Amino acid sequence: MLDWTSTPFIVIVVLGVVGLAIPVYDALRKERGEKKNKLYSIISVAALIVTIFIVIARVLSGDVIAGMDFSKDSITDDMFGSFFAIALLIVSIMVTASSWNYLRGITASASYYSLILLSTIGMVLIAYSTDFVTLFIAWELMSIPTYALAAYAKRDPISNEAALKYFMFGALSSSIIVLAIGLTYGLTGTTNIGESIKELSSLDSGQFPVLILTVALFVAGFGFKMGIVPFHMWLPDTYEGAPTTIGALLAAGTKKAGFAAAIRIIIIGMFALQLDWSIALSILAIITMTVGNLGAIMQKSVPRILAYSSIAQAGYILIGLAIAPYSDIGLSGSLFHIMNHAVMKSAAFIAVAGIAIALASYSLEKYRGLGRRMPFTAIALTISLLALAGVPPLNGFWSKLVIFESAIDSGTQVPWGSHLAIAGVLNSALSLAYYAWIIRKIYMEESEDMRPVKEPKAIKAVLAFTIIFIVGFGIWHAPIYDFAKSSVPLFIGKSDTSIVITPTTQENNDGKPSLGKISTDTTLHFQSTKTVLTTT
Amino acid sequence: MNELIDYLVVSIVMISVGIYGIIVKRNAIRMIFSIEIIANAVNLTLIAFSRYLSDVQGQVFTLFAIAIAAAEIAVGLGIIIIAYRLYREIDVAEYRSLKG
Numbered sequence: 001m002l003d004w005t006s007t008p009f010i011v012i013v014v015l016g017v018v019g020l021a022i023p024v025y026d027a028l029r030k031e032r033g034e035k036k037n038k039l040y041s042i043i044s045v046a047a048l049i050v051t052i053f054i055v056i057a058r059v060l061s062g063d064v065i066a067g068m069d070f071s072k073d074s075i076t077d078d079m080f081g082s083f084f085a086i087a088l089l090i091v092s093i094m095v096t097a098s099s100w101n102y103l104r105g106i107t108a109s110a111s112y113y114s115l116i117l118l119s120t121i122g123m124v125l126i127a128y129s130t131d132f133v134t135l136f137i138a139w140e141l142m143s144i145p146t147y148a149l150a151a152y153a154k155r156d157p158i159s160n161e162a163a164l165k166y167f168m169f170g171a172l173s174s175s176i177i178v179l180a181i182g183l184t185y186g187l188t189g190t191t192n193i194g195e196s197i198k199e200l201s202s203l204d205s206g207q208f209p210v211l212i213l214t215v216a217l218f219v220a221g222f223g224f225k226m227g228i229v230p231f232h233m234w235l236p237d238t239y240e241g242a243p244t245t246i247g248a249l250l251a252a253g254t255k256k257a258g259f260a261a262a263i264r265i266i267i268i269g270m271f272a273l274q275l276d277w278s279i280a281l282s283i284l285a286i287i288t289m290t291v292g293n294l295g296a297i298m299q300k301s302v303p304r305i306l307a308y309s310s311i312a313q314a315g316y317i318l319i320g321l322a323i324a325p326y327s328d329i330g331l332s333g334s335l336f337h338i339m340n341h342a343v344m345k346s347a348a349f350i351a352v353a354g355i356a357i358a359l360a361s362y363s364l365e366k367y368r369g370l371g372r373r374m375p376f377t378a379i380a381l382t383i384s385l386l387a388l389a390g391v392p393p394l395n396g397f398w399s400k401l402v403i404f405e406s407a408i409d410s411g412t413q414v415p416w417g418s419h420l421a422i423a424g425v426l427n428s429a430l431s432l433a434y435y436a437w438i439i440r441k442i443y444m445e446e447s448e449d450m451r452p453v454k455e456p457k458a459i460k461a462v463l464a465f466t467i468i469f470i471v472g473f474g475i476w477h478a479p480i481y482d483f484a485k486s487s488v489p490l491f492i493g494k495s496d497t498s499i500v501i502t503p504t505t506q507e508n509n510d511g512k513p514s515l516g517k518i519s520t521d522t523t524l525h526f527q528s529t530k531t532v533l534t535t536t
Numbered sequence: 537m538n539e540l541i542d543y544l545v546v547s548i549v550m551i552s553v554g555i556y557g558i559i560v561k562r563n564a565i566r567m568i569f570s571i572e573i574i575a576n577a578v579n580l581t582l583i584a585f586s587r588y589l590s591d592v593q594g595q596v597f598t599l600f601a602i603a604i605a606a607a608e609i610a611v612g613l614g615i616i617i618i619a620y621r622l623y624r625e626i627d628v629a630e631y632r633s634l635k636g
Contacts, residue, residue: 133597140604147611157622161631164619167612168567172558174608175574178601179551182578182594186585191593 006077007058008128011051011085012121018047019117026110037109041100041458044113045093048120052089055082059483068268068489070194074131083335083487084127084260087342091252092120094343094462095245098350101357101456102245112152115145116249123253127260132181132191135261139177142257143170143225146250150242162241166250169234173224180217183210197269215277218266219284225258227314229288236295239307244356247303248349251310252342259317259338263331267324268489281322282420289315289427296434301362302352305434306345309388312431313341319420320403326410326417333402335484340395340473344387347466351381354459367438368447374455378442380463385435387470390428394474400428402481543584550577564616564626568609575605 003009022040029036058064059082069078096116103109122142129135147170151163185191187207188199203211223231239247270277292312299305320334352362354377359366371378387396404424410417473480550573557570579598586594620626 133593133600136597137600137604140608144604144608144611147608147615151615151618154618155622157631160615160619160622163615164564164628164631167615168558168571171568171571171608171612172574174604175571175578178575179578179581181597182582182585185582185594185597186588189589189591191597 006075007055007064007082007085008075008077008125010054010058011124014047014051014054015117015121018043019114019121022114022117023110037103038100040109040113041096041103044096044117047117048089048093048096052086052093055085055089058082059086066486068264068487069130070192070197070268071130072192072195074134074192075125075128076130077128079483079487080260080264080489081124081128083339083483084256085124087256087339088120088123088127088253091249091256091342091346092116094346094350094466095249095253098248098353098459098462099245100458102243102353102459112149115149119145119149119249120253123257123260126257127264129264130193132184132193132196135193135264136174136177136181139257139261140174142254143174146170146246146254149246149249150238152243152246158241159243160241162238165234166238166242169224169231173221173231176217176224177221180214180221183214183217187211187214193265200269215266215269218269219262219277219281222258222262222266223284225254226262226318227255227288227311228284228318229291229311229315230284232288232291232311235311236299236304236307239310240301240303240362244303244349244353244362247307248346248353251307251349252346255310255314256338256342259314259321259334263321263334267321267331270325278322278325278414279416281318282416285315285318285322285420286423287315288312288318289423293427293430293434296431299434300364302355302364302367302438303349303362305364305438306348306352309431309434310341310345312427313337313345313388315427316400316403316424317341319407319424323407323410323414323417323420326413327406329402329409329485330406331488332481332485333399333406335487336402336481337396337399339480339484340387340399340470343466343469344384344396347384347463347470348381348388350459350462350466351377351384354456354463355381357456357459358453364438364441366447367441368445369450370441371443372450373447373453375452376460377455377463380467382439382442383467383470385438387474389432389435393471395470395477395480397474398477398481400424540584540588543580547577547581547584550574550580562627562629564619564628567628568612568616571612572605572609575601 022043026036059079064082065076065078067078068080069076096113099112103112119142122138122140125138126135126142129138147163147167150166151160153159181191184196187203187210188196190196190199200211220231227235239251242250289312292308292315296305296308296312299308317334317337320330320337324330355367355370355374356362358374383394387394390397390400404421407421407424408418554570554574554577557573558567561567561570579601582594582598582601586592616626619631623630
């Protein structure tokens, strides 16, 4: 059992208490209007900043389990969870801080901040959960508030339609996840993730079709949130129609939480079961990148371009996941890109939100001459777009480099490995077409009205932070990359030494070659298997 | 074992009905019904497995899943009520502000 000072508990307590206290306080107070919005924004940002400092302090204190841990409890306190917690809390801070300006004119601001905080708890808990029950509850705690948030502009038909689409696909995907969990439970008789992976590795071959179906259902269920291509139809509409700050939360927050769940279950399951899902995931990755980038080129509305670009970015992250069994830097590259993309994408969305406040338009045509009208926002948007495209001195470049490098590295194991890197590089070049198109509109073209517009202050502050993050970690990328490397399971990801987890009770008597082992009875660590190989 | 197969067959039929409903129906409430049918079919699988394995964990999970599905559907119906106020219509084919 985890004690009360472990990170997930602190996150639940701090954010939960503040998130529930805000609406209660709001019900007790009579006053209305602007003042309340600012007060709640400050309270939420303060709570999130306190939480993120606690998480960082816990990581630095060294009490957190390194790598990825599968405990018998329902939650664990490991580096993998902490990595996602930090990335998602940064996104939440940026969203709540920029809502200070964006939410002007909406009266019911208390529930808005409350829902963001509760959704953040859900996202963070997904990364920490080691039991399917916790994982599913955290998943729904993340999803349900975002349905309401997407519909938050009540009088706006676009927001409502976006929310309705999001809700339909979201509810369907959660049913699919329950079905996948149910099948896993039926095959193994346990809902603990580590235990069930352990059980599945000793499954008799007659049940393999069910197992493949289960993994496919997990990919589909999580894929809806991750924005992988056959399941991406709702995504551009929702990101465009939802309030733009919520678009940032969806694109940068819930999407990353989907990846956390996918890595925890599918990828680790792949290792354990030696199921060769790599080719399937690689094909999904290539299709996702290409569809995302091609879709973005045609669009007229900037949030829609960003939505398609976030589909494409999901494809890059998926490369790292797909080749994780063949390259030891694949997963850390994915995690690195997840952190960077969370900041870059929310920066872009928040800049668009700032422009929408000033110009009341999302159309790309209105962005002409923005370089002189809103100089600071324009620079921040340009930097985040260049980082998304992967231009060298910025942080997006390094994470893409690691992912493509891992793809080339896996080419020694699997012949198609390096093709992934080629597809990724070609797609990056393609993506520059529409990023550069926006930048061209901002700086090279002129509109009839060139008067400077007032830039919203809170959004400027958030964008200043993102510029520091993107450029700073672009120049000195080591801290995040090292953190990502310490957050992934410690294994050697070569196919000839890939991991088979055998139940501790019956060691190697089922005639299967055992290449890995479970370190203890209670917890399941993935270890470097080369040494184990020699012993078995 | 035979019992388990029976329950699973019922569950698969219900899932198919639900998916048919989501694809074919254009009425928002009917789509929510279809989603509910899928959710209940899935819960039935879990309970059947739980009984087959004589293990309570699956039933505990089902209780959570039912409660969460109720909350989810409540939010969804809220969204549909707002949609009705805006359009005076709950036919999703009529909602066409987002294109692309």
